[in-house]
Amino acid sequence: MAPATKWYQSVTAYQWLVVIIASAGWVFDAFEGQLFNVQRNQMLADILHVAPDHPEVRRWGENFLGVFLVGGSFGGILFGWLGDRWGRKPTMVLTILFYSVFSGLTYFADSLWHVGLLRFLVAMGVGGEWAVAAALVAEVVPQHSRAHMSGLFHSTSIIGTWIAAWVGLVMGADWRTTFLVGIVPSLLVLWVRARVEEPASWRAAKAKVDAGDVAQLGSFRDLLLNPRWAKRAIFGLLLAAVGLGTFWAVTVAGQDLAKEFLVRHGVPAAEATQRAKFAYGNIQALGSALGMLSFGPLAVRLGRRRTFVLYHVGALIFVPLTCFAPTSYGMLLALLPIYGFCTIGIHAGYAVYFPELFPNHLRSTGTGFCFNGGRLLASTMLVFSGWLKALPGMDLRNAISLMSLLFLFGLVFICFLPETKDQPLPE
8 A cells, every 4th residue: 555645644533543542551551650659658658657758668669669660571571472362452451450450459558568469460460551552553553654653652651640640649648549549440441342353463363373374372482482583572672671771770860860950059958859850740751752752753754773773872962961061950951851852752662663573473472572571671770770879979960871871782782673664564
């Protein structure tokens, strides 16, 4: 089919509906992940019977962040595999139930092991939903619209972050009710069951299995031992690890960067904290959203690999520039959106690119393996980043700039992956 003049031409109502449903799942996915960050200090203080600023609160908060990363990695790989074996629709239903029901059950948590177990289970659903939804969008939309619509799908995560922040503001210190609200996304299951159909590509892959042309759907043996798919899986995982590792080590540190800048310039700590939250949650977040929305159109024009290179090089330039160049708070606020554009915008590329790397019978498995295997590897970078930033005498600006050198590895990894621009999905 000849490419349409505009990317949104020839997109049917049903294809738009699938993107909307997948995006709603991803919005609530991000929402469930952020609820803990919004309420963790008060929740852990209540469970530990200490003040919210007690060192144990921060220690256990970091521990549960690690639990969440591991749970998300495990769930993403497991449910990505099930997305190929069972189909996209039933697996998406299961992942949504996982992250919403177990988030709601946090209402009853009264000990640390309750929190740890429930965060692990929520993370499993969060990690799994993305892999299945990304594969579903890529398979359903037209080829000429795929990059735009996959990038749009991933970009909606910022809405989930904002909703979690708003819910936290409304609920205040009532963390139990906040988590109870987390069960609301389970209603999305009714919409998925009623309106989503299995993609034709998955049905074709299942027919090949039934005919004996393919051994099985979602075969890790085929993914990791077939040289063509294994190379894509390994370097895709490494590419994702760069973006996910720098998310915790660099992007999230934008808030601390703003706070330290203000404190250095004589602003009281309490005021600096509030202004830094605004800088991170609004100014930098706006740039992050624009970066994600821009990846798809840039990938159509430049190609997937060149767009990844552009974002990685941009991060290598603008992260240290944001750390050291500002001479006023206004200048810092002007740079933070570009900082977010480059470091977070790159994440939309994973939703665009990873489903294009794998054939029908491995698409969800391969996509989940790349993104969530990368998440697991990124957890080691989180540990290293925490150690580096805690070194005596270490300037936060130096630590962030050093961690931004990880983007150099991304430039290497992308060299080993194919260009998929204007190519049909592998069958």
